[in-house]
Amino acid sequence: MILITGGLGYLGSHIALYLMSKGHEVVLVDNLSHASMQSLERLEYITKLYIPFMRLDVRNTPALQKVFEQYPIDYVVHCAGFKSLSESVHKPLEYYNNNLSCMMSVLRAMQRSGVRRLVNLSSLTVYGASGKDWKEQDDFHYQHQIPYVRAQQNIEHILQDTFQVDDYWQILNLRLGNIIGAYHDGQLGEWTQHMPKSVIQSLLQVAAGQRESFELFNQHLDSEDGTAERSYLHVLDMLDALYKLMLWSNDQQNFLASFNLCHPELRSLNRLIETVEDVTSAVISIQESTERVQEFAQLNGDLEKLNNTITWKAERSLTQMVEDQWRYYQASLNGM
Numbered sequence: 441m442i443l444i445t446g447g448l449g450y451l452g453s454h455i456a457l458y459l460m461s462k463g464h465e466v467v468l469v470d471n472l473s474h475a476s477m478q479s480l481e482r483l484e485y486i487t488k489l490y491i492p493f494m495r496l497d498v499r500n501t502p503a504l505q506k507v508f509e510q511y512p513i514d515y516v517v518h519c520a521g522f523k524s525l526s527e528s529v530h531k532p533l534e535y536y537n538n539n540l541s542c543m544m545s546v547l548r549a550m551q552r553s554g555v556r557r558l559v560n561l562s563s564l565t566v567y568g569a570s571g572k573d574w575k576e577q578d579d580f581h582y583q584h585q586i587p588y589v590r591a592q593q594n595i596e597h598i599l600q601d602t603f604q605v606d607d608y609w610q611i612l613n614l615r616l617g618n619i620i621g622a623y624h625d626g627q628l629g630e631w632t633q634h635m636p637k638s639v640i641q642s643l644l645q646v647a648a649g650q651r652e653s654f655e656l657f658n659q660h661l662d663s664e665d666g667t668a669e670r671s672y673l674h675v676l677d678m679l680d681a682l683y684k685l686m687l688w689s690n691d692q693q694n695f696l697a698s699f700n701l702c703h704p705e706l707r708s709l710n711r712l713i714e715t716v717e718d719v720t721s722a723v724i725s726i727q728e729s730t731e732r733v734q735e736f737a738q739l740n741g742d743l744e745k746l747n748n749t750i751t752w753k754a755e756r757s758l759t760q761m762v763e764d765q766w767r768y769y770q771a772s773l774n775g776m
Contacts (some may be wrong), residue, residue: 441465443513445498445546446520446542448475450630451619451675453483453562455517457628457684458679460487463494467511469504470520481621486627499541501548508553515686518560524637525565525735528588528659539591540598547602547647556694559612559686564671564702566592566615570662570737572706576615576698578744585734596698603696610695612685615741617671617702619678621761622768629768643713644769647722654713655727661737667709670701671740674764676757684750700741702753712758719762 442459446452447468452475456466460483467478472495480493492511495502497522507513522528528535541558542679567574568581568589572696580593603609606632620640622629632641645651659666681701689695713724746752 441467441511441513442515442517442709443461444468444517444519444672445542445670446475446518446547448472448479448631449519451518451594451678452674453479453628454623454679455519455682456488456491457483457623458683460489462683466639467494467513468499468666469494469496469507469509471495471497472764474522474631476566479628482628482701485503495504499545501545504545504549505552508549508555513553513555515559516546516550516555517558517561518543519561520546523563523588525586525588527585527637528591529734532587535587535591537617539588539638540594543595543598547598551606552762555676556606556609557689558609559614559682561774562596562613562615563592564615564697564700564739564741565589565736566596567739568593570739572740573742574740575701576700589689592623593687599696607694610689611697613643613698614682614690616678617655617673617700617740619673619675620765621674621676621756622764623676624764624767626764626767626771629765629772631771632772638751639709639712640716640765641769643716643724644672644720644766646724647716647720647766648769649722649772653725653727656709657735659728661735663737665708665710669706669708669738669740670712670734671705672712672758672761673701673703673754674705674761677756681746681752682694684752688750699746699749700743701742702743704740704743706738706740707758712762713763717767756775764768 444452520542568584595600662668713730
């Protein structure tokens, strides 16, 4: 059985559905700070199965420990944590407390339960500087001022230190690009908060007439058009790679392995905005923010290590990513 922390969030719920489609049993934990019970309802409706769920804060190690005692868990996929770079600048203590404590609590509960198989979802931001072809063996840049980035760097050091003194672990550490999209049928996607923290959700709110304009923080970065260039990857392509890596790990001895998991092509924020306009037939009004946030001009990873390990390719276009997410967004607006 596979435990998914943050199991009702965007990535957690999609991972749960994908694993269940492959015949695996899952148990989900989430404190619902960035998720909704509607995700559980959708998962059970789609699968026609009861899905074990516990509402708890992953930082509560005794409560998390009881989940391990109640279910025969032999694998953990860790998705819980705060993920907004800009928000972390304004709430550094919350981000350090939440993200670092979540990782510590998960490792402690796993260690006490004798469970040593873990997938940790990290981010390309962990490298700490702008770059188009970061390799897994590259050193981190620690000068970056965004607390989220520093927390991710510390989490990876925690994993390294844990493995160094207890090498019975099998740890997959995935450094993700910007994951967007949804299942094609529109039945499962990203739950939209009133004030969303992701760029794509904010753009869709403008397209749906729920927000007057999109606030753009930087238009003068060292990139082709001045806006941030990112590796946008469809969530289904991410799931395909994640599952293949989990299968690969079945044949490995104890390890701690990091992989970049991203789209090989960089797309600018301006291009994403244009794609949203094309898909939704809406005009996205732009409001330039007076606030300046330290931001990566370009961020992408080299995929050589991933491609030497599994057979995988990012199949879906940026247009399809936006189309699938827009389809779910419209369905959610209509109460479906």
